[in-house]
Amino acid sequence: MMTANRIALKEWAVVCAEMAAGRQTILLRKGGIREPSQGFTVEHREFFLFPTYVHENEEDLTETARLALPEVARGAPPAGELHLELYAVVEAAIEVLTLEPLRRLEGRHILAWSAVERRFHYRRPGLHVIALRVSRLPEPLVVPNLFRYDGCRSWVGLESELPVTGARPVLDDLAFHQRMASLREALGVDPAALSGHRSA
Numbered sequence: 001m002m003t004a005n006r007i008a009l010k011e012w013a014v015v016c017a018e019m020a021a022g023r024q025t026i027l028l029r030k031g032g033i034r035e036p037s038q039g040f041t042v043e044h045r046e047f048f049l050f051p052t053y054v055h056e057n058e059e060d061l062t063e064t065a066r067l068a069l070p071e072v073a074r075g076a077p078p079a080g081e082l083h084l085e086l087y088a089v090v091e092a093a094i095e096v097l098t099l100e101p102l103r104r105l106e107g108r109h110i111l112a113w114s115a116v117e118r119r120f121h122y123r124r125p126g127l128h129v130i131a132l133r134v135s136r137l138p139e140p141l142v143v144p145n146l147f148r149y150d151g152c153r154s155w156v157g158l159e160s161e162l163p164v165t166g167a168r169p170v171l172d173d174l175a176f177h178q179r180m181a182s183l184r185e186a187l188g189v190d191p192a193a194l195s196g197h198r199s200a
Contacts, residue, residue: 001046010052011049014061014110020170026129029130030128048158049085090131091180095129105186133171134170
């Protein structure tokens, strides 16, 4: 793990909360409207998780996640501030090109199936499944939320490098490796081939 970084990945705050609690270890990503024409790519192996609050859509979430939205919203920082509490390392990434394997991931994330289908078909068929080893920083990093961070983009280059020292994984090694083994089984992918793999 790096000791400092300036890269952040934007993700719904309710998803960040699930990752902070250790209930979710994967992201299903396609990319925002301001992504390059080829869509989302895993450009960085390590990054801060940048929680967003403005585009969370209740209809895109499971019932349990919808019920958690008010509490998550109450934890939003003041306007103009960005609170970074989580740091992530990509342990595996796979672009899934058919819907069936994604069905087997239900219960491992908080997106409703209708949202998964819609993301899968956006622009062209396919969805990135990204397994993250998430760590919590010793104290939240409070930095200005600059205007240039706005917009439907996934990756953000922060104004300066921020320290990662002292971050501790939210799941212990055994629990995380069990999640990874279960993910490989669900996707039907050989363990050695999971990272950077494309599944038909």
